[in-house]
Amino acid sequence: VETDRHRTVHALMVCPKGALLTFLLTHTMDSPANDTVLRAARGEATDFVPVWVMRQAGRYLPEFREERLKSDFFTICRTPELACKVTKQPLDRFDLDASIIFSDILVIPQALGMTVEMIKGKGPHFPEPLNVPADLAKLTTDIDVDAVLGYVYDALRLTRDTIENRIPIFGFCGGPWTVMCYMLEGGGSKSFSKAKGWIYGEPDAANDLLNVLTETSIKYLIGQVKAGAQILQVFESHSGELTPVAFEQFLLPRLARIADGVKSGCAELGLPEVPMVVFAKGAHYALESLAQTRYDVIQVDWTIDPAEARRRVGPHKTLQGNLDPCVLYGSDETIRDEVEKMITGFGTQRYIANLGHGMHPTHEPEKLRVFVDAVHEVSKRLNAK
Numbered sequence: 001v002e003t004d005r006h007r008t009v010h011a012l013m014v015c016p017k018g019a020l021l022t023f024l025l026t027h028t029m030d031s032p033a034n035d036t037v038l039r040a041a042r043g044e045a046t047d048f049v050p051v052w053v054m055r056q057a058g059r060y061l062p063e064f065r066e067e068r069l070k071s072d073f074f075t076i077c078r079t080p081e082l083a084c085k086v087t088k089q090p091l092d093r094f095d096l097d098a099s100i101i102f103s104d105i106l107v108i109p110q111a112l113g114m115t116v117e118m119i120k121g122k123g124p125h126f127p128e129p130l131n132v133p134a135d136l137a138k139l140t141t142d143i144d145v146d147a148v149l150g151y152v153y154d155a156l157r158l159t160r161d162t163i164e165n166r167i168p169i170f171g172f173c174g175g176p177w178t179v180m181c182y183m184l185e186g187g188g189s190k191s192f193s194k195a196k197g198w199i200y201g202e203p204d205a206a207n208d209l210l211n212v213l214t215e216t217s218i219k220y221l222i223g224q225v226k227a228g229a230q231i232l233q234v235f236e237s238h239s240g241e242l243t244p245v246a247f248e249q250f251l252l253p254r255l256a257r258i259a260d261g262v263k264s265g266c267a268e269l270g271l272p273e274v275p276m277v278v279f280a281k282g283a284h285y286a287l288e289s290l291a292q293t294r295y296d297v298i299q300v301d302w303t304i305d306p307a308e309a310r311r312r313v314g315p316h317k318t319l320q321g322n323l324d325p326c327v328l329y330g331s332d333e334t335i336r337d338e339v340e341k342m343i344t345g346f347g348t349q350r351y352i353a354n355l356g357h358g359m360h361p362t363h364e365p366e367k368l369r370v371f372v373d374a375v376h377e378v379s380k381r382l383n384a385k
Contacts, residue, residue, distance in 0.1 A: 041275035049379035050097035055358030073118035083155035105174025113140035129186035133205035153227035171229030175236025176213035218261035240282015302356030306345025
């Protein structure tokens with residue numbers, strides 16, 4: 001509270017009117033009790049490195065598996081009370097510095113009229129994927145995003161109320177290329193030949209679909225901010241399947257457009273400016289380009305050295321990541337050692353600790369506790385030096 005008072009007084013003294021309004025919206029409106037993730041994302045000093053993990057609500061937790069015996073995956077996503085319940089499960093176990101609403105990147109294809117099923121042991125499945133450019137006409141693109149995906153917003157509101165704004169809550173969407181891959185491949189893929197086939201064989205159709213997904217994602221993310229999301233992440237999980245040239249041509253402009261569209265859209269609506277994270281998994285070649293976009297945070301996976309990522313991104317962006325999830329199969333001592341190496345490489349400032357991808361169903365919950373506690377302990381020690 002004292003820190004917020006000092007920030008506000010300083011702003012009143014030095015900020016022009018427009019900048020002052022932005023400052024007040026960003027720093028003093030509904031700030032969570034623990035806002036360390038938000039401060040790290042904005043590049044402000046933090047006493048310790050904040051930490052959360054992708055898929056922190058998921059099958060590695062016995063209480064989540066119990067819930068899945070009662071309800072199928074998308075029923076949980078579409079039922080605000082259930083989505084809130086499972087979002088909260090890891091928060092009740094671990095000292096996490098952020099929550100992320102339980103949902104899925106494939107709610108957008110569902111909103112566009114496609115059927116998506118979650119098959120046990122297989123993952124997402126599209127019974128009728130897009131096969132040829134003419135199939136784009138089957139999509140319902142003129143939708144009221146807020147109405148069709150309102151259940152996600154209801155879950156966000158309920159979760160914020162339930163956790164009493166103790167920590168910030170992430171909203172998210174899938175990146176347009178990753179979502180396009182699922183819509184064309186019909187599920188997971190090893191070759192991505194159908195999606196890449198459109199990139200090289202049907203570039204006009206690929207651009208049309210990517211544009212639809214981009215503009216829908218912008219509306220969806222703004223809706224999540226209206227519902228209470230305090231930070232946003234774009235999961236472009238299949239970026240590494242593209243060549244650097246294809247990334248620059250097809251994907252980078254869309255990722256940049258999402259950041260621009262969300263930030264300008266929120267400003268026009270008088271909403272608080274929320275930090276945005278982009279995770280272009282495997283696209284190390286694009287770090288410099290991503291650093292030129294309006295994303296505040298760039299997530300990296302475990303296949304790049306933290307110090308190298310920091311050098312290439314520069315001093316004006318926050319980094320997030322990047323412990324190999326398989327480290328959590330190691331001993332407690334191994335986890336702590338790897339955490340120390342990771343934080344030493346990234347540094348303790350402008351940094352949010354995370355895994356390089358999501359939790360595995362076979363992870364032991366207590367190993368996540370070791371990871372989370374180690375991040376806090378190591379970063380506090382390094383900050384005290």
